[in-house]
Amino acid sequence: MPAMFASRNSVTWDERLKTGFFVTCLVDLMRPSVGFAAVDLLEDAGCDVSVPERQTCCGQPAFNSGDVASTLPIARQVIEAFADYDYVVVPSGSCAGMIRTHYPELFENDFTWRRRALDLAERTYELTTFLADLAGWRADAPGGSGKVTYHDSCSGLRELGVREQPRRLLAQLENVELVELPDSNVCCGFGGTFCVKYPDISTRMVDDKVDCVADTGAPVLLGGDLGCLLNIAGRMRRKGVKTRVYHVAEWLAGHHDRPGIGDPADDDR
């Protein structure tokens, strides 16, 4: 709906665009701090952030398993929950990709819902893309420091073209040095239910990734998708590798002192 976008762009950012935050099931369940970091970043960027109550999961596990019937009610729920926001922001390339590319496909034969799905797809952004390309987020604190490396998750990279955005955002953190990960465009072996159904193959794939991370010499791995990060961190913990793993939102928001994914918790919990 280009007309709508044209009018949006003509209003100033100060009018505080209504931004719906879709936390995604993995962040909601496994690492709420990523959600809070993302909300901080969005608020820094001047958004009026809401978290609709009726959100759970985007339906990707069912969809990728070929279970369309189970996906439809979830997709409708998301479409309804986020109907009234100017923008919808998601801290995951694969969930944002689900909404942007696959929701419209799901309703191919249902005119009304397809229109609504397309409308939501146009308003939905992966977090780093939104911050870098639309909101013009600026770092106001130095954030973490030292060498980090970055894993490009496949769905974000290939379905949404997320690559430069997180790098541009990280470049604003003065003391952070990004070391590129060799084979950064190769899958880490997560693949949703794949890693549970084919654990042996998946383990081999994630081993390659862990080796590549080690090659960079960076003590910290960042990424934009919690699924991949849980997979990589889980393998690192199993192998006793000490690299600390975070969602990129946590570093951007200055939450780099918290325990990384899979690290023992602080006492304050």
Added chain:
Amino acid sequence: MTVAQSSKAFKVRSRRALLDNDLREALGRARGGFVEQRRAAFEALPEFEALRDAANEIREHTLSHLDYYLERYAANVEINGGTVHWASTAEDMNRIVVDICRRAGAKLVTKGKSMVSEETDLHHALKAAGIERMETDLGEYIIQLADEPPSHIIAPAVHKTRAQITELFHANHARFGIEGRAEDRTAIVAEARRVLREAFLSADVGITGANFLIAETGSNIIVTNEGNGDLTSCLPKVHIVTAGIEKVIPTLEDLSVFLRLLGRSATGQEMSAYSTLYSGPARPGDSDGPAEYHVVLLDNGRSTMLGNEFHEMLRCIRCGACLNHCPVYSHIGGHAYGWVYSGPMGSVLTPLFKGLEESYDLPNACTLNGRCQEVCPMRIPLPSLLRRLRQRQVEAKITPARQRLALSMWSRLAARPRVYRFVTNLSMRSMAWLGRRRGALRYLPAGRGWTRGRDMPAPEGATFMTRWRRRGEQDT
């Protein structure tokens, strides 16, 4: 071969493959080479995307008028003096080929690389008819000696290390009076040449595949790097071409578009070393060429894909780029897939040809990472096709009941936010408590697939949605 010919035992075979160090060495070397060379080749080709568009357009146009172009092709073959045979099934093709060989009184046939003949299992049909076969493509020859099916559509013996090939030759070539061991690449090639030369000269029939069929001229083209195709087709008195019906393209001009994509996608070569067009038997006055020229066109299920939701797969030009870039293929190799087509393209084709149940694992053993689609010169949306196959499996209730139940339970829960909130919050808090010391759980009762090779990072405790609500209550 029978075990390897079934796609059912995928899990067993892939696990075995992961433990095979020779395989790991062979695949590791090949993977790096193919990927790097392809990247370099396309970086030097600014019109890559335009070529892709053009190739896709030609293929789609041809497929939507397939009957017309096939008839045109067949008519031109006949005008050139050749004979066209239509095979609707694998058995049809094998019978036709064996009949031609018998009529020619053939004892020995030489064969160039032909995936279609692997598809129909022509080897066994020839063997049953008492006809000896000699593969002339080096890779095919190696796997013939090893009595194995190909593990890659363009590099059939990619799973073999050089040392394994040396031993294989040593064990098989004594009968040709060859004593020593061919240790390096050049020596291996020279030794194969020596053995194959005899066969080239004494074969009665030569069988080749075809990369494309050109409707306008009734020609077919084979691209090779060894020139074996030429000797296979020209020296014997009968030449048989086997090809799938989707291989036809309208004109010679169109061919140039595909050739520029094919070599680069396959091996990173601008052009394969030999590209030879064959248009029929030797004409009076020709110094060489076969006396008889036959083309066997195979359907074997292809026509049912025309216009259905797997239609796009018919655009495939069998370049192998999707295999070379597949992280699953590069760890388990082609044999794990259980049939002649492996990797992403095979995971789509095998279930369509062999049955959804028989090949249950193939569409599922994929992370949908999309790298195959990215490199496919024909822009085939392989991940979407694999997902569609999963949908068909769910619809046909082939997907294990336990998995279907788990998914529908999860989905039902996800469609009830209040209940979902309550249940997830409780489970996350208990998991967090269990993992509080280590920060990660070594064992999950309901997630053994996960914890087999990795820990499960412990959740932080209460869910985001619970904490968010609490924060809201404090604020007001």
